Amino acid sequence: MTEPTDPDLIALATPYALHAVPETELADIERRVSAAPPDVAQAFDDEVRAVRETMAAVSAATAVEPPHQLRDRLLTEVSSDPVRVLRPKRWQTIVLAAAAALVIGLGALGVGMALRPTPSPSTAEQVFAAPDVRTVSGAIPSGGTATVVFSREKNAGVLVMNNVAPPQPGTVYQMWLVDAKGPHSAGTMDAKNVAPSTTAVLPDLGDSQTLAFTVEPPGGSAQPTSAPFAKLPLV
């Protein structure tokens, strides 16, 4: 293990991972970790991760079966999740309407996909209805187009990808919202997600100025590991 060069900070990793630091210290610890040299930040993260894996294993010791009705309640709740029920039909309607209005010539759209966080028809509706709605579109070098309809006021956007080739086996496409502090993951798509037409909600634009796409290993990466193959300026 790396010999930590900030022992005070590293010593907080275990209580931090156990959710045992006072709320008042949390932000300070997180700031210190993000400002720490890479080896210190890595040592902190390794320790947090080790604690979490350990306590996950320890959870066997306290296992207790929950009441049976909880299962029924949960399944009822998620089965009636309005996003799930409404999405395919409403997505087509909304995106096609928007496409017509904005004259961006989209083809017929497939079913929406689940990105982080879950796409919600209301977010898309709000974006399309926003007074400051904007559209940016660009060609993907390997073929197809990516279009983002977005609103700063609603702090959200809708990404539509047309005729974009699926990622190579063993890779995913990852989207990044890039602001002054760098890229923040906006979700991944694997080969199954990329239909001839693919839509996704970008729920939190923040101060991002660019939407970038990279090829990443399955599950995506915390930070881009390759140069973007496409970028769209969100201005």
Added chain:
Amino acid sequence: MPVARLPLVTTELDALLRQVARRDVDAFATFYDRTRARVFGLVTRVLRDPGYSEETTQDIYLQVWRTADSYDPSAGSPLAWLMTLAHRRAVDRVRSEQAASQRESRYGAANVDPPSDQVADSVILRDERRQVADCLGSLTDAQRECIQLAYYDGLTYVQVSERLSANLATIKSRMRDAIRGLRRCLGMT
């Protein structure tokens, strides 16, 4: 004698989580069945109230349903992701209850053995439970007490140090040593 690495069915949970991220209700049901006893057991251990525990467990799994695609395999196992989420929720709940009602904190000697009539009826889980209980038993009393107070009673390390009249550095290193001892004993290092 080294203990074999625990069968945490990571690959299966990982695949299920991906399906849950695509709004697959059947996958969600299976994910719940594979993990429910761990989650409900931990929440119950922290909250000690059946009603609150059931409510909080429901919130936890609804959060799983909504945020499954935020799970990042490179950051840890699916079970660690789930149990971290579950523990955070339980601790938040216990702290808000404490703030609201100055709930009497029952603490004392660490007791990691749940009543036998509540033992989950999974052979694998029973086997794991025995291994983990043995490992918890291999910690020093002081280490186990720290884990009990911080992890199961939801106290901060500052409160633990006050409770045990020990300085902060001592408490932090006891916590760290406890985790290291558990990892070694569980064959996770």
